[in-house]
Structures are given as C-alpha cells and as structure tokens.
Amino acid sequence: MRRRDFIQLSGLGMSALMGSSIPVLGNAVSVHHLLEPRADAALKKKLADVALNAAKSKGATYADVRIGRYLQQFIFTREMKVQNITNAESYGIGIRVIANGTWGFSATSDVRPEAIAKCAETAVAIAKANSKIQKEPVDLAPQKGVGDVSWQTPLKKNAFEVPVQEKIDLLMKVNDSAMKNGAGFVTSNLFFINEQKYFASTDGSYIDQDIHRIWPTFTVTAVDRQAGKFKTRDALSSPMGMGYEYLDGLASDKIPGPNGLISYRNSYDMVEDATVAARQAKEKLAAKxxxxxxxxxxxxxxxxxxxxxxxxxxxxxxxxxxxxxxxxxxxxxxxxxxxxxxxxxxxxxxxxxxxxxxxxxxxxxxxxxxxxxxxxxxxxxxxxxxxxxxxxxxxxxxxxxxxxxxxxxxxxxxxxxxxxxxxxxxxxxxxxxxxxxxxxxxxxxxxxxxxxxxxxxxxxxxxxxxxxxxxxxxxxxxxxxxxxxxxxxxxxxxxxxxxxxxxxxxxxxxxxxxxxxxxxxxxxxxxxxxxxxxxxxxxxxxxxxxx
Known part of the structure; x- marks a missing residue:
C-alpha cells in the first residue's frame, strides 16, 4: 500500500479499496441523487446566521460556520468486469468558535435552525471547558470579511452528469486495449469528488464554493509465466481540479518526450496510455x-x-x-x-x-x-x-x-x-x-x-x-x-x-x-x-x- 496515495478512513488496505469493499465518506445514495441541485445560497446564509448569532450570544468572540455537501463517485474494474460502483453523499454543518481565548468545535447533520443553534452552543461550551487548560489565547491574523461571494471550479463537462454506462464503457476500452497489447491483468478506476461548501464567519464573509476533482487511473501487469516474473506499469495521469473534459484526450495537450515517450498535461487519453503501458510492462520483463x-x-x-x-x-x-x-x-x-x-x-x-x-x-x-x-x-x-x-x-x-x-x-x-x-x-x-x-x-x-x-x-x-x-x-x-x-x-x-x-x-x-x-x-x-x-x-x- 502506498500510504500517501490512499488513506483508508476505515482502516482497510489497498486490496479492499480496489475491490468490492471501499471506505466512503458519507452515506450510499443513488446516482440520481448526485445530480440534485445545490442548496440555495440565501437559505444557507440564513442557517449560517443562526449559528453565528447563537455562538455570539453564548460568549464566542469569533465563530465560523461550514455548511457542506460532499459527493463521491468511485468506479472500479478488473479485466472485463465491473467490480464496484460507489455513490456517496455527506451533508451537515460544522461550527468552530473562540471563547475565553480557546477553540471549540461541534458539528451536526441536523440542519434545522433549532439543532444548529444547539450545536453552536455546544461548540462554545467545549471552548470554555478547554480554556481551563489553555496556556496562551488563540491570536488570529486579521481577515476582512468579503461579503456574499461565490466560486466554482471551471467546468466544461460535469463528471457527475456523464452517464455511468459511458464511464464503464471507457474503462472497458482501457482494459481491453491493455489486454490486447500484452497485459496479463489490468485494473482501472475513476474517482470523482464534488465539494459544495458554504463558509460564513463573524468577520462578515458568506462564501459559496463548488469544487470538483477527477482522477482516472489504472495498473497493468505483464507476466512471464516461464520465468515466474511479472512487471506492472501504472497510469501516467494526474488527478486534476476539473471536469470530465480531462478525459477528452486532446492531441494538442500531449507532451512529446524522448524516444517517442508521451506525457499528458491538461487532458488525458486513458486508452492510449493503457495501450502503451501494456507494451512497456512487457518491455520491463526483459529490462537490464x-x-x-x-x-x-x-x-x-x-x-x-x-x-x-x-x-x-x-x-x-x-x-x-x-x-x-x-x-x-x-x-x-x-x-x-x-x-x-x-x-x-x-x-x-x-x-x-x-x-x-x-x-x-x-x-x-x-x-x-x-x-x-x-x-x-x-x-x-x-x-x-x-x-x-x-x-x-x-x-x-x-x-x-x-x-x-x-x-x-x-x-x-x-x-x-x-x-x-x-x-x-x-x-x-x-x-x-x-x-x-x-x-x-x-x-x-x-x-x-x-x-x-x-x-x-x-x-x-x-x-x-x-x-x-x-x-x-x-x-x-x-x-x-x-x-x-x-x-x-x-x-x-x-x-x-x-x-x-x-x-x-x-x-x-x-x-x-x-x-x-x-x-x-x-x-x-x-x-x-x-x-x-x-x-x-x-x-x-x-x-x-x-x-
């Protein structure tokens, strides 16, 4: 397991992640649930103000609120089979405060106003309890409030809107091409994440952000059965902060290297890379x-x-x-x-x-x-x-x-x-x-x-x-x-x-x-x-x- 490639929240190893049981941050939902529209910013502002006002009324000198909806879609395949598809959502509110010079934090998935106010009160109570052992008060660098603003990852194609079948078809093409070019085994995976985050603070900021990330990856394995050897080659993709357009594989975004080697920049041809990877894995079997x-x-x-x-x-x-x-x-x-x-x-x-x-x-x-x-x-x-x-x-x-x-x-x-x-x-x-x-x-x-x-x-x-x-x-x-x-x-x-x-x-x-x-x-x-x-x-x- 490459520790910094995958950190398993459930303690499962790499084999479990790549197999049928994967750790998920949130609850399993239908693929259609992932396409539900974002909550209205005006509503989130009202909920944030409930938390901020409750925290200040209980003695907080500073408070910030994060209302978050976190979406995940992970697809795993091996050879010509789909091993797992996971769709997950996590939704709730986290409230952080400073009271008596000390941090306090509390969170809840219950976003009714009365539950949010209670959560804020809990955060303040935690801060005051912690202050009894705090040696120096928290000293925040000043930050001017920015008012109501929003930002979104620039997208040409929202990955969550691409049909699952289209994604599976891509992975099947990746695997098929690798096998036809010498791979004995191949796994391929797609990871999509969307963070819908609303931040508000007593500084006067109300920030609505919609953040998207994508990671296509694979591992091909070539086997020399007579010698009892095998060699692998992983994808040369890079995870990106963009949409499904990363997988368009535009020729203009390829970086030619020495001896015909190819690298990729802001778009990625997954099938081409898997084809080359299979040949290179075979070549590694005979490498000096x-x-x-x-x-x-x-x-x-x-x-x-x-x-x-x-x-x-x-x-x-x-x-x-x-x-x-x-x-x-x-x-x-x-x-x-x-x-x-x-x-x-x-x-x-x-x-x-x-x-x-x-x-x-x-x-x-x-x-x-x-x-x-x-x-x-x-x-x-x-x-x-x-x-x-x-x-x-x-x-x-x-x-x-x-x-x-x-x-x-x-x-x-x-x-x-x-x-x-x-x-x-x-x-x-x-x-x-x-x-x-x-x-x-x-x-x-x-x-x-x-x-x-x-x-x-x-x-x-x-x-x-x-x-x-x-x-x-x-x-x-x-x-x-x-x-x-x-x-x-x-x-x-x-x-x-x-x-x-x-x-x-x-x-x-x-x-x-x-x-x-x-x-x-x-x-x-x-x-x-x-x-x-x-x-x-x-x-x-x-x-x-x-x-």
Missing amino acids: SIQSGKYDLVLDPNHLGLTIHESVGHATELDRVLGYEANYAGTSFATLDKWKSKNFNYGSKLVNIVADKTQPLTLGTVAYDDEGVPGKEWDLIKDGILVNYQATRDQVKILGGTESNGCSYADNWDSIQFQRMPNVSLKPGTEKRSVSDMIKGVDKGIYIMGRGSYSIDQQRYNFQFGGQLFYEIKNGQIVGMLDDVAYQSNTQEFWNSCAQLCDKDDYRTFGSFFDGKGQPSQVSAVSHGCPTTRFNGVNVINTGRKI
Whole structure:
C-alpha cells in the first residue's frame, strides 16, 4: 500500500479499496441523487446566521460556520468486469468558535435552525471547558470579511452528469486495449469528488464554493509465466481540479518526450496510455538490471511531483516544523532556526518553489480556504534559500506575519479545519530547453517517469524513491530500459544537486488525491507542478539484488 496515495478512513488496505469493499465518506445514495441541485445560497446564509448569532450570544468572540455537501463517485474494474460502483453523499454543518481565548468545535447533520443553534452552543461550551487548560489565547491574523461571494471550479463537462454506462464503457476500452497489447491483468478506476461548501464567519464573509476533482487511473501487469516474473506499469495521469473534459484526450495537450515517450498535461487519453503501458510492462520483463552507483537523473514531472510532495511540501508545513504534527508521518528538519538564518540552502540557486492556491485546474485551487482567506501564491524556497512556510490564521504570528497564507482545510463538515498543504510547485527554467535537449548533456544517467514506491524518514530528510519507467542515458542518448532502480539521498543534498530545468513548455502537474494527515485522520487533494529537471550525481541502488 502506498500510504500517501490512499488513506483508508476505515482502516482497510489497498486490496479492499480496489475491490468490492471501499471506505466512503458519507452515506450510499443513488446516482440520481448526485445530480440534485445545490442548496440555495440565501437559505444557507440564513442557517449560517443562526449559528453565528447563537455562538455570539453564548460568549464566542469569533465563530465560523461550514455548511457542506460532499459527493463521491468511485468506479472500479478488473479485466472485463465491473467490480464496484460507489455513490456517496455527506451533508451537515460544522461550527468552530473562540471563547475565553480557546477553540471549540461541534458539528451536526441536523440542519434545522433549532439543532444548529444547539450545536453552536455546544461548540462554545467545549471552548470554555478547554480554556481551563489553555496556556496562551488563540491570536488570529486579521481577515476582512468579503461579503456574499461565490466560486466554482471551471467546468466544461460535469463528471457527475456523464452517464455511468459511458464511464464503464471507457474503462472497458482501457482494459481491453491493455489486454490486447500484452497485459496479463489490468485494473482501472475513476474517482470523482464534488465539494459544495458554504463558509460564513463573524468577520462578515458568506462564501459559496463548488469544487470538483477527477482522477482516472489504472495498473497493468505483464507476466512471464516461464520465468515466474511479472512487471506492472501504472497510469501516467494526474488527478486534476476539473471536469470530465480531462478525459477528452486532446492531441494538442500531449507532451512529446524522448524516444517517442508521451506525457499528458491538461487532458488525458486513458486508452492510449493503457495501450502503451501494456507494451512497456512487457518491455520491463526483459529490462537490464541497474548497476548501483552515482548517476545524473532526469526526472519527469509525473515522477518529481511526488518527491516535491514528500521532501518540500510536508517539510514546510508549519505545524510539522513546530512539532504540533508528529505522530502522523512525523515532523520536519526545516526548523525555524534555519528559516531565521535567512541563508539556509535548501537547494541550488535554480530551485524556486512556490505555494499556490490559484493555479488553474489543480487540486488545491480554491477562491477561499476554510477560514475565508483568499487564495494566493507565495515563495517557500527562493533561489535555493528557505524563505517561508505554510500557515493558517492562528499560526502566522509565529512567523511575525499579519496575513494568513490561506492553508486551512477540512475534508468534511464534521471535521475541524487545520493546516493543510496548498499546491507546492517548482518553477520552470527561464532558458528554452526541452527534455531531449537536457538528455543530450548527460553522459551517464537515468530518465525516470511515473511515481513508484518510496520511503522518507520522520523529519522529511533521508529518503528513497522508485518510479514506473527507467531509461538508461549514455553519451547524451537513451540506449534502453532499466529495472530495479531507486535513488537515495537527503532533502538538502538532493535539491542542491539540481543542475538544469526545462522551460515552461514542459511544465506539468502531479497530484495526490488522498493525502492523509491528522488525528483523527483527514484526507486532502493537492497538486505539484514542475518541468522535467536534472539532478547531478545522485546515489542509485539496485532494488532487485538479494542479500
């Protein structure tokens, strides 16, 4: 199980998720129920005011309200059979308050006015009880209310409006094409999520947002029965913040790579990718095993995005830096003393990494976060130097700031919001450079595509990453496929080995659709953009050698 690909709220493993029993956030509903219109914003405002007024009447100095309707549709297939289709809805209201300088939270699925008022009173009572052990009062960064506003993920085709049969037909074509081109086994899946979120606060904000996400994915397996071997290749898709138009597979959105390899940007041809994947899985059966040693690595965005996520995204979450988030996947080596020094070399001067809540079509993009803070972009690493972190309204004062970074998120109406990762992306190079241009400058290297297994320590420092596809580079040319490849490094050493970047024409995004954090666990979705990037002299090991 790849821990950061799927976080199981029910504790089920990957096999259960991909099979007939899957964890669902909400109640099972009919497919027609998913198409019911959104609740009227005026009605939601009245309900929100009930909560705000009740909280203030009981002594809250601040309150915010989230009325949420969360929809999910997951479709799972294997070979020429449908294994499971899940349609789910979760609906309710969460109320967060500050009373006596302390947070309190309560939630209910009963949205009658009297039940909402009672829920608000409970949140205040919890805050007052907690205040007896609170050492310092909560200090929120100021946030001006924005009044009545709305925002929706730009959609050309709402995935929930596409008939289920059409989606199944697509997956059957994916599986059939993979099997015809050499796959012994294939699973394919579609994930669709819609968050209908209404936020209101005593600051004067009433924000109605309609957020959509999509993730098509598959795994093909080729088998050599005589040798008793098998190899897999996963989809090279990326989860996106868009509608079903992502699956139109527009040729103009393909990114040609070296040796005829294909990557995808803002549209995706799932059948084509599965066809190529089956052939590549067969090719992997005969691929040469890597010789351990130092190599220059040329990393495709669909691979490097995961390395960014683990070694930069999580490492610059302020709650990890401060040790507030420790049990679930650890803290961070990027401590405040390094930031305060103003000269900590996180990477080479080519490394410019930004946090961003505004990039179109990405998973983390919204108009406002779950504290009503507008989305924005800011620097985390500038010219290789650690310059900032990810923070919420009650954290930013620790950094001497007066404005939240807009990093608050809760995965459901009954979950309390806390600091979650925005999109974290590596800026492209300014010089015109293609992947083929980059490879020409490599004498001894490996070109890596796709995410694979990985491991990183509890401080986001020492790590090991695999991938989906590995190609040997000799004297500026790709000479064949490799196998059993993983690279080892530590975060600072790795990013300081960054030597070359492709330009904006090669920039693409990687995504994590179910990223887990917190106790109780919550999941969020986040994208990581980057161009193909070269790292010099990285230690590569052979993962197939037996000890």
